[in-house]
Amino acid sequence: MLFFARFFLLAGCKVFLFTSRSIYVLILRVMNSQFQKISPTLLVIDNDPSTAVVFKKLLEAKGYNVLTTNSSKESLDIIQRVMLDLIILDLLMPEMDGWELCEAIRKMTRTPILIISAIESSEIITKTLNLGADDYLVKPVSSYTLVAHVKNLVRRYKTEELALPQNK
Numbered sequence: 001m002l003f004f005a006r007f008f009l010l011a012g013c014k015v016f017l018f019t020s021r022s023i024y025v026l027i028l029r030v031m032n033s034q035f036q037k038i039s040p041t042l043l044v045i046d047n048d049p050s051t052a053v054v055f056k057k058l059l060e061a062k063g064y065n066v067l068t069t070n071s072s073k074e075s076l077d078i079i080q081r082v083m084l085d086l087i088i089l090d091l092l093m094p095e096m097d098g099w100e101l102c103e104a105i106r107k108m109t110r111t112p113i114l115i116i117s118a119i120e121s122s123e124i125i126t127k128t129l130n131l132g133a134d135d136y137l138v139k140p141v142s143s144y145t146l147v148a149h150v151k152n153l154v155r156r157y158k159t160e161e162l163a164l165p166q167n168k
Helices: 049-061 072-081 098-108 122-130 143-163
Strands: 003-010 013-020 023-030 041-045 065-069 086-089 113-117 135-138
Touching (some): 041 049, 041 072, 072 098, 086 098, 098 113, 113 143
Parallel strands (some): 041 065
Antiparallel strands (some): 003 013, 013 023
């Protein structure tokens, strides 16, 4: 029986091509025998750059990809260009306030919106949730609470995404 093997290296994967008569068997083996996990991408929109940096460092340490902006208009541009898993939004923003921005975002995407604001009023929280926000936290928020809410919203969004019927 005639049998030989050829070895190729393609895009970080070892590819073996075995030939035995007219049967070709292609075996792909990913380095380390594991697929790379794609981390969820979050957008933090906060008028205070230092708050955005703190959230970014905390969430990146937990394995998330984090984009930040201090501009309402720039955030809308990012939302149109990038597939996001969660948007974290402050209500007190320049250009457009957080309520207007929340409403505009909701018209563009179903991506979950987590509001983090210093405003602690049941009327404001109710108004914000009615405008399309998915969750609301009051500043200052502990890192444990923030991470728990982020994990929950990302998990629910991914589950809903899988459950949606496909358009044919």
